[in-house]
Amino acid sequence: MEMQLKKEPLSYLEPVVCSGRELEQTQQIRLPEGMPDVGKVLGVWGQSVLRSKEWRSDGVSVSGGVLVWVLYAPEDGSRPRALDGWIGFQGKWDLPEGSPDGTVLVQPVIRSLDARSVSPRKLLVRVGLGVGCMALCPREAEYSLPRELPEDVRLRKENHSLRLYTEAGEKSFALEDSLSGEEGKIVSCTAQCLLTDRKVVGDKLAFRGSAEVQGLFLTEEGAPVSRHFTLPFSQLIQLEKAYGSAGEADLTLCVTDLETESDGEGNIRLKLGIAAQYALSDVTDIELLTDAYSPRREVKLSWDTVEVCAILDRRWETVTADTALPEDADNALDLFGMWEEPVWDRTEEGIRLEASGSAQLLYRQGEGLNAALLHWKGDREIPAREDAKFAVTAFQGLQPQPNPAAGQLTGGCTFLLTAFSGSGIPEVCGLELGELQPKQGDTPSLVLCRAGEQDLWTLAKAHGSTVEAIRAANQLEGAPEKGRMLLIPVE
Numbered sequence: 477m478e479m480q481l482k483k484e485p486l487s488y489l490e491p492v493v494c495s496g497r498e499l500e501q502t503q504q505i506r507l508p509e510g511m512p513d514v515g516k517v518l519g520v521w522g523q524s525v526l527r528s529k530e531w532r533s534d535g536v537s538v539s540g541g542v543l544v545w546v547l548y549a550p551e552d553g554s555r556p557r558a559l560d561g562w563i564g565f566q567g568k569w570d571l572p573e574g575s576p577d578g579t580v581l582v583q584p585v586i587r588s589l590d591a592r593s594v595s596p597r598k599l600l601v602r603v604g605l606g607v608g609c610m611a612l613c614p615r616e617a618e619y620s621l622p623r624e625l626p627e628d629v630r631l632r633k634e635n636h637s638l639r640l641y642t643e644a645g646e647k648s649f650a651l652e653d654s655l656s657g658e659e660g661k662i663v664s665c666t667a668q669c670l671l672t673d674r675k676v677v678g679d680k681l682a683f684r685g686s687a688e689v690q691g692l693f694l695t696e697e698g699a700p701v702s703r704h705f706t707l708p709f710s711q712l713i714q715l716e717k718a719y720g721s722a723g724e725a726d727l728t729l730c731v732t733d734l735e736t737e738s739d740g741e742g743n744i745r746l747k748l749g750i751a752a753q754y755a756l757s758d759v760t761d762i763e764l765l766t767d768a769y770s771p772r773r774e775v776k777l778s779w780d781t782v783e784v785c786a787i788l789d790r791r792w793e794t795v796t797a798d799t800a801l802p803e804d805a806d807n808a809l810d811l812f813g814m815w816e817e818p819v820w821d822r823t824e825e826g827i828r829l830e831a832s833g834s835a836q837l838l839y840r841q842g843e844g845l846n847a848a849l850l851h852w853k854g855d856r857e858i859p860a861r862e863d864a865k866f867a868v869t870a871f872q873g874l875q876p877q878p879n880p881a882a883g884q885l886t887g888g889c890t891f892l893l894t895a896f897s898g899s900g901i902p903e904v905c906g907l908e909l910g911e912l913q914p915k916q917g918d919t920p921s922l923v924l925c926r927a928g929e930q931d932l933w934t935l936a937k938a939h940g941s942t943v944e945a946i947r948a949a950n951q952l953e954g955a956p957e958k959g960r961m962l963l964i965p966v967e
Contacts, residue, residue, distance in 0.1 A: 477910075478906065478907070479623070479625060479909060480623055481621060481765075481905060481907070482623055483619075484620070484621050485616055485618060486616070486617040486760065486762065486782070486784065487614065487616055488617070488642060488760075488784060488785075489579075489612040489613065489614055489640070489641035489643065489755070490613060490615040490641070490785045491612055491785060491867070491896070492571060492575055493569045493609055494609075494610045494611075495867070496606050496608040496609065497569070497606070497607045497609070498587070498604070498606055498817070499565050499604070499605045499606075499607060500602065500604050501564070501565050502563075502600060502601065503544075503601050504594070504599065504600055505544075505559060506597060506599075507559065507599075511550075511557055511559065512557065513551040513552070513596035514548050514597070515550050515552075516549045517548050517591050517592060517593060517599070518547045518548055518556060518846075519547045519810070519847045520544060520546050520590060520601065520836070521544065521692070521812050521836075522543065523543040523734055524541075524605065525540050525543060525584075525734060526731065527540040527541065528540070529582050531579075531580060534570070534571070535569055535571050536568065536569045536571060536580050537566070537568050538567045538580070538607060538609065539566045539567075540584060541562050541563055541564040541565060542565070542589075542605065543562060543734060544561050544562070544563060544589070544603065545663055545664035545665075546561075547663055547838075548593075549844070549845070551596060554698075555694075555698025556694065556698050558664070558694060563603055567607045571611065571613075575613045576614055578611055578613030579613075579645060579646075580609065581610045581611075581612070581644065581728050581753040581754075581755060583730055583753075583870070584730070585606045585607075585817075585873070586606075586814050586815075587605060587606050587815070588602075588814055588834070589601075589602070589812075589814060606816075606817050610867075612641055612755060615784075617782060617783060617784050619764055619903060620764075620903055620904065620905045620906075621763070625907070626770075626909070626912075628773065628967075629769075629770045629909065630768060630770065630771075630942060631765060631767075631768050632767035632933055633763050633765055633766065634764050635763050636761070636763075638759065638786040639722075639757050639786055639787040639788075640758065640759075640784065640785075640786055640787065641755050642717075642756050642757060643716045643755075643756045644753075644754060644756065645753075646752065646753045646754070647711065647713050647751075648732065648749065648750070649711055649752070650733075650749050651707045651746075651747075651748045651750065652745070652747050652748070653705065654743045654744070655689070655705055655743065655744040655745075655746050660694050660701075661693065661694045662691060662736055662738075662744050663692040663694055663700065664690075664691070664692045664812075665689065665691045665734065665744075665746065666689070666690050666812065667687045667690075667731055667734060668687070668688045668690075668873065668875065669687050669688075669730070669731065669750055670687075670688055671727055671872070672684050672686065674727055676724065676756065678719065679714065679718040680712055681725050681756070682712050683710075683713075683725075683752065685708075685709060686707060687706075687707040687748055688704070688706055688875065689704070689705040689706070690703075690704055690705075691704075691705065691744070692809075692810050700810065700845065702809055702810040713752070713754065715756065719758055722758055722759040723756060723757070724756070724758075724790070725755070726754065726870055727753070727754050727870065728753040729750055730753065731749065731750060732750065732751045733747065733748065734746075734747070734748055735747040757787055762782075764782065764901060764903040764904075765903055766902070767933070768904060768907055771941070772912050772915070773909055773913055775910070776907070776908040776910075777907060778905050778907070778908075779904060780902075780905035781901060781902050782901045782903055784897070784901070785896050785897060787894060787895070787896060788861060788864050788895040788896060788897055789861075789864070790869075790895075791858075793856070793891060793893050794874075795830075795854045795888055796854055796874070797853055797854030797887060798884045798885065798886050798887075799851060799884065799885050799887065800884060801879075801880065801885050802839070802848050803883075804841055805837060805839045805848065805878075807839050808837060808839045808878050808880065809845075810837075811836070811876050811878065812835065812838075813834075813873055813875055813876045813887065814833055815831075815832075815889050816831070816832040816834075818831045818871075818891055820893075823857065825859055826857065826858050826860035827860045828855055828856075829857075830853065831854055831855070831888070831889050831891075832852060832854070833851070833852055833876075833889065834849055834850060835849070835887055836848075836850075837850055837878070837885070852887035852888075854887075858893075860895060861895065863898045863899055864896065864897070865896045865897075866894070866896075867896065868892065870891065870892035871889065871890075871891045871892075872889065872890045874888040874889055922963060922965060922966065923939050923964040923966055924961060924962070925939070927957065927959060927961075928958060928959075929958070932947070932952075935964060936964075939966055940966050940967055941964050945965040945967075946963075946965070949963040949965050950962050950963055
């Protein structure tokens with residue numbers, strides 16, 4: 477007799493794409509009329525900007541660009557000059573066939589940036605860009621629940637608490653402020669969005685942070701002056717449903733627009749567009765049938781797996797490292813940080829994380845200016861499950877910090893390392909019951925057995941008993957000690 481099992485639906489969002497693209501773009505910038513010929517490139521700055529992202533039938537497409545600023549010393553020996561440009565980029569990720577429309581979370585990060593003169597009137601700018609992408613689409617899974625079964629059939633069930641993505645979206649907002657620009661003309665303006673707090677409260681996602689803006693100005697005499705500005709923000713997002721204490725949010729902040737305009741009074745008006753991309757996860761408890769037997773009849777089991785991409789672990793990891801400053805870098809004027817993609821390798825204990833990056837240091841050298849590119853690399857070991865798949869789902873670079881007294885610069889980054897389940901969860905999906913057999917007259921009612929490696933369920937199944945009966949007969953609360961003699965009541 478075949479027993480029907482009830483199919484219970486399980487809805488969630490699956491990360492069908494969770495990877496990055498490494499892009500390299502070049503652009504020639506021609507000097508405008510009236511600017512002197514290039515003698516030496518002193519420094520180059522960049523700001524990644526996300527313009528659009530689109531979910532198509534054949535894949536995910538994103539586009540944007542990098543605002544670049546170049547500071548150079550003219551060939552005629554006059555004061556330094558600055559010019560700017562735009563370098564566009566596009567990226568595409570394939571989707572599994574038949575993927576329904578979903579949500580895309582994107583984060584572009586500048587890996588490297590340099591500029592050189594190819595002629596007295598022309599500069600070649602090269603940017604290395606890492607574009608991280610997580611595409612989430614709705615999925616439906618099923619797991620089996622037994623209907624009413626005969627009293628002689630014993631069931632073994634296991635509870636699983638699955639952390640699954642449940643919703644995702646985006647909120648755009650803008651920040652505006654007036655930057656004190658009495659120093660003169662602006663050379664560069666970069667912004668880094670930092671999160672200080674995030675909290676899921678019912679059907680709201682609240683988060684706070686700041687845009688850390690670094691501006692480089694040129695005085696009328698041609699002297700570069702660096703200024704730092706902090707633009708705080710606090711935002712609230714309406715969610716699709718209410719969450720309890722288990723609700724958690726992953727947030728990715730991305731610059732979508734950056735405009736500067738002089739007001740004619742020595743101040744710079746800054747307008748900054750930010751996209752807050754979020755993915756909410758929650759815990760769903762499910763009960764799976766993992767074994768069944770009967771002391772009175774044959775029970776045949778059919779097996780299947782519940783295929784869900786569950787979040788096994790989420791942790792923010794910070795990696796820092798020191799590197800030496802140039803000996804003559806006491807008069808540091810400006811720092812511009814860039815970060816490589818974090819990498820990891822499997823070890824016996826878990827995984828080894830490695831992060832690296834670079835910092836462009838602009839400093840005064842005698843009567844002139846010089847720039848140095850400093851590299852840092854750090855690593856750390858963390859425990860991890862062997863069956864897990866890992867991905868960096870959020871990234872936040874730490875602004876490099878110089879320590880001239882120690883002759884060192886500290887670089888680092890913080891990223892959200894997420895471990896996903898790499899295999900399905902086995903379950904019993906069907907039972908076929910044989911005919912009920914009468915109890916044999918010569919069957920013992922009690923069996924004496926020595927406890928070994930087998931658990932109580934396995935002993936009960938082998939001898940036609942129950943876990944409850946074995947516990948009662950031996951006055952057990954937990955697992956029996958290995959080697960102990962056990963009384964096994966036989967039904």
